[in-house]
Amino acid sequence: MKLSFRWYGEDDPVSLEYIRQIPGMRSVVTAVYGVSPGQVWPEEALARLKHQCDANGLVFDVVESIPVSEDIKLGTEKRDEHLAVYCENIRRCARHGVKCITYNFMPVFDWTRTQLDKQAPDGSTSLVMYWDQLRSLDPLTDDIQLPGWDASYTQQEVRQLLCAYGRLGEEGLWRNLEVFLKAVIPVAEECGVLMALHPDDPPYSIFGLPRIITCEENLDRVLGIMDSPSNSLCFCTGSLGCARSNDIPAMVRKYSGMGRIGFMHMRNVKILSDGSFEECAHLSGCGSLDLYEIVKALVDTGFDGYVRPDHGRMIWGETGHPGYGLYDRALGAAYINGLFEACEKNLK
Numbered sequence: 064m065k066l067s068f069r070w071y072g073e074d075d076p077v078s079l080e081y082i083r084q085i086p087g088m089r090s091v092v093t094a095v096y097g098v099s100p101g102q103v104w105p106e107e108a109l110a111r112l113k114h115q116c117d118a119n120g121l122v123f124d125v126v127e128s129i130p131v132s133e134d135i136k137l138g139t140e141k142r143d144e145h146l147a148v149y150c151e152n153i154r155r156c157a158r159h160g161v162k163c164i165t166y167n168f169m170p171v172f173d174w175t176r177t178q179l180d181k182q183a184p185d186g187s188t189s190l191v192m193y194w195d196q197l198r199s200l201d202p203l204t205d206d207i208q209l210p211g212w213d214a215s216y217t218q219q220e221v222r223q224l225l226c227a228y229g230r231l232g233e234e235g236l237w238r239n240l241e242v243f244l245k246a247v248i249p250v251a252e253e254c255g256v257l258m259a260l261h262p263d264d265p266p267y268s269i270f271g272l273p274r275i276i277t278c279e280e281n282l283d284r285v286l287g288i289m290d291s292p293s294n295s296l297c298f299c300t301g302s303l304g305c306a307r308s309n310d311i312p313a314m315v316r317k318y319s320g321m322g323r324i325g326f327m328h329m330r331n332v333k334i335l336s337d338g339s340f341e342e343c344a345h346l347s348g349c350g351s352l353d354l355y356e357i358v359k360a361l362v363d364t365g366f367d368g369y370v371r372p373d374h375g376r377m378i379w380g381e382t383g384h385p386g387y388g389l390y391d392r393a394l395g396a397a398y399i400n401g402l403f404e405a406c407e408k409n410l411k
């Protein structure tokens with residue numbers, strides 16, 4: 064496996080100088096920020112990222128993410144133009160050494176949480192999603208702003224998007240995903256890039272929006288649309304793991320065995336009795352997921368893709384991007400290293 068770490072660029076309080084000190088760290092996962100979906104990424108910005116990583120002995124070869132515009136997801140009249148830009152961005156990333164590009168196909172909102180700094184008994188804080196907080200909200204009538212949501216939309220725009228996706232429905236979203244994959248996967252193949260689709264977080268409908276990257280049946284369907292190694296998964300254990308019905312170690316074993324996982328996001332999550340969830344430390348004993356069984360499934364199937372510790376808690380007084388501090392993600396990386404070393408030595 065290739066150990067990697069997400070970096071939000073020069074504004075990230077976590078520096079590359081610190082990231083390189085994590086044992087076994089190889090790759091930087093980043094993106095060109097400040098460019099809207101549907102616009103090309105300047106070559107100079109990509110060259111700069113590569114240079115910054117090189118200067119720190121790290122490899123810039125994973126992008127997270129190139130966002131997919133709502134026009135592509137909705138299939139508006141701007142779709143073809145945005146698809147052409149998307150393909151151009153794949154080519155540009157590849158020219159600067161990128162091998163894996165993450166994206167998601169979630170309508171309107173990225174990940175959904177109700178609080179970003181919920182304090183645990185040990186004093187650490189983490190992201191949580193509590194149904195009793197979410198149920199009381201209705202984006203069609205209330206002016207709500209949840210953490211993680213794109214603040215650039217006005218409430219009126221959010222309502223229009225919600226209505227448009229309501230009309231589109233799940234099958235409409237599937238059709239638009241198919242159009243997207245058929246346009247970008249051949250370009251990715253040509254460039255030697257893996258497109259890694261991140262699951263919906265959490266993997267079920269929120270506010271009636273269609274969500275399709277949610278479960279084994281639907282992941283099978285995605286991979287079947289284009290039977291190409293470039294049509295791969297970013298398997299996020301914490302996102303898929305918020306639904307008890309997803310058997311995460313079994314799914315990892317299956318898709319890694321098929322050679323269809325380009326990128327692993329590894330984190331743990333604690334599912335509560337009403338289906339709410341709390342992000343927690345990576346250690347299996349701290350949450351609902353068995354990280355040992357997940358790593359064992361990867362090692363048994365000869366996984367050679369990218370792995371990164373996903374969201375960490377905020378500990379030791381650190382502040383910064385919620386979920387993306389240095390300390391707890393570094394602890395996660397060390398734990399992941401240990402699990403891989405043990406599983407690999409056991410195999411021999």
Ligand SMILES: [Mn+2]
Pocket residue numbers: 261299302328373
């Ligand atoms: Mn993830």
